[in-house]
Amino acid sequence: MNTTIAEQIERLAADARQHADNLRFYWDDEGVHQLGIFIDPDLYQYVEKMYSESLAFAERCAALTALAQDLRAG
Numbered sequence: 001m002n003t004t005i006a007e008q009i010e011r012l013a014a015d016a017r018q019h020a021d022n023l024r025f026y027w028d029d030e031g032v033h034q035l036g037i038f039i040d041p042d043l044y045q046y047v048e049k050m051y052s053e054s055l056a057f058a059e060r061c062a063a064l065t066a067l068a069q070d071l072r073a074g
Contacts, residue, residue, distance in 0.1 A: 002071045002072065002074060003071075003072065005071055006068040006069075006071040006072045007068075009064050009065075009067055009068040009071070010065060010068045012061060012064060013061060013062050013063070013065045014062075015061075016059070016060075016061030016062040017062040019054075019058045020055055020058035020059055020062060023051060023054055023055050023058065024055070027051055032047075032051070033048075033051075
């Protein structure tokens, strides 16, 4: 049972790492962070907040790998 849960957590963590990488790519490399130049500053603050909160959540989920390892160790 712990192995099945550990596998699910590891898949979730891997997906979260990919999501965090994608967020960083679009924000930095694709220039989404530059939208502040073109859109209303009040609106941009929400875009920036969604980015930072999404990234923080994805990073926390990616860190679940340690939990999966603990479950496997039993």
